[in-house]
Amino acid sequence: MASTTAPASLHDVVSCLSDYDPNAVPVAQAQHIIRQFITPISSIEKVAIRQALGRVLATDIVSGINVPAHDNSAMDGYALRGSDLSPDQAITLKIKGTAYAGRAFEGEVHPGECVRIMTGAVMPVSCDTVIPQEFTLNTDTEQVTIPAGKVKTGDNRRFKGEDLAIGKTALTKGKMLRPADLGLLASLGVAEVPVQRRLRVAFFSTGDELRSLGETLDEGCVYDSNRYTLHGMLTRLGCDIVDMGVIKDDPVSLAAAFRSAAENTDAVITSGGVSVGAADYTKQMMAQLGDVAFWTIGMRPGRPMAFGKIQSAGKSAYLFGLPGNPVAVMVTFYFFARNALLHMMGANIPELPLVPAVSLASLRKRPGRTEYQRGIASVSPSGQLQVAITGSQGSGILRSMSEANCMVVLHHDQGNVDAGGKVDILLFEGLL
Incomplete structure (x- = not known):
């Protein structure tokens, strides 16, 4: 659950802003306040590498091996001594044997000799260059001709530790793991990965006019779409989600919903009930249960928004009170709640570029x-x-x-x- 003690209250955060006005908050200022107030979770768990996709790395991963473990060939071709190459004329080398990936050539390679080599195979001792198969001439089982100017000393050789050297940081704490990262972890022999536990987020819609799918759509009522867009957006972020349904516009139901969310989740997202309205009890409940600011943000769509922290039974959850209109819900989620939730997860993710x-x-x-x-x-x-x-x-x-x-x-x-x-x-x- 979210920490029960914040480093500062919302009042402390906004008091540092000389131009703060809750009735006219610029987008950038609201984003700054949220960032300053949010505290990342600290719980860590270990998961199998196949379950680590989309999770946030909890510690640095340091390579315990060299990758690759040996100098090896980047091409199918012939490993040779660069000193044998001539800048002006073709040379013909005797083929001493073959090096396969996973089965090295064990013999010695003398001047005037080479070894047929496959991609990934360990470079034979004294060889430092590989010429690709397609650049060679007059090849048979005993010798191969290397045209002048087709290869330089050191070409097509991958060095030991070139990808990762022992002791080098392979992945840094806070990285949200992608498919390439799983492959990198596997290349290091890492079977289990320390990750931040999943963020637990509750969400519900408010309004007597809302109906869930499958219910009769009475006159003046609409189907609740916001819970489905929120479900999709939170799922894409990798959160454990708690769909609390539609909460009616009455103080008892709202108070029970907020208390349950505060006691069982890290964050709660509501849609509706944060604008001025006679039946909007949501703001009243939010104010009673925690440290919450109500903003009129200088943006379109999505002017009304609530943000803060609510408490119940010694536990707490961050609160994002979003507007009720469907597009406004998505816009305010993506430009305020999304980055805040990623910060709570401990994820180091740069701002999406414009x-x-x-x-x-x-x-x-x-x-x-x-x-x-x-x-x-x-x-x-x-x-x-x-x-x-x-x-x-x-x-x-x-x-x-x-x-x-x-x-x-x-x-x-x-x-x-x-x-x-x-x-x-x-x-x-x-x-x-």
């Missing part, structure tokens, strides 16, 4: 807030990255997220954009 693209249409934008518009990026015939908006950008139009392959990020101080102007985009590949 990429410049040409806008195919003019975009209206008011300076003083950050806007996230859904876009479809493509490459023009001339090879230029370009982006078109997915039609109406209303925060309730979830189809716009389904059709998009990127987010157009219009920055806080930015104004209108003319057709043909440059904008920054965040590609969904690697995010969604």
Whole structure:
């Protein structure tokens, strides 16, 4: 569970900001406050290498062996002595034997001799160069001709420890393990991997108008889509998730849900109930149970948001109170909750890069807030990255997220954009 003691309260964090106003919080300031307040979990477990994909490495992995263990050939060809090569004329060498991967040539190689060698095979003693098979001439079982200028001394030889030397750090703490990392661990003989335990995250939607799938859709009601997008986003992050369903707009039900989340999870994410409204008891419960800030963020979509920590029975969980509109839920999750959860996991992951693209249409934008518009990026015939908006950008139009392959990020101080102007985009590949 999340630590019961934070290094600082939210009040401590925001008191350091001279321009802090909860009713007009810029995106960058909100992200800074969240980062300062979050404390990573510290529990570690060991998992088999096949179960380590997507997990966060808990300690540095130091190589206990040289990789490769011996000088070896990078090509199928002939291992030879570089001193035999002539810059001006072809040479013919006697074939002394064959070196296979996993079965080294044990004899000696004298001047004027070579060894047929396979990729990965240990370099024979006194050989320092490999010429690829396809560059040779007049080859038979006893001799081979090496044309002039086809190879230089040292070519196609992989050195002992070239990939990793004994004592070198192979993977650093905080890395989220990818398929290549599993292969690297296997190459070092590592069978079990120390990783951070999985983050446990609860989520629920609030609202009397929401219905779960399979329920009758009464007049004025809608199916709850937010829990399914949250389920997908949290699953992609590798969290252990607790779907608490739809919680009705009444204080008793909300209090019970928050207390259960605080006692059993590291973080809780809600959708709905953080804007101004007569039936929005969520803010009241949040304020009663913990150290929570309520913000009006200078962004579109997703202005209202709550963030902090709630407590119950001596335990606590970080809280992300997201808006209720489907697109706003996804935008606020990706630009606030996602990085915070990765930080809680102990993951050292750089910010996803913004990429410049040409806008195919003019975009209206008011300076003083950050806007996230859904876009479809493509490459023009001339090879230029370009982006078109997915039609109406209303925060309730979830189809716009389904059709998009990127987010157009219009920055806080930015104004209108003319057709043909440059904008920054965040590609969904690697995010969604």
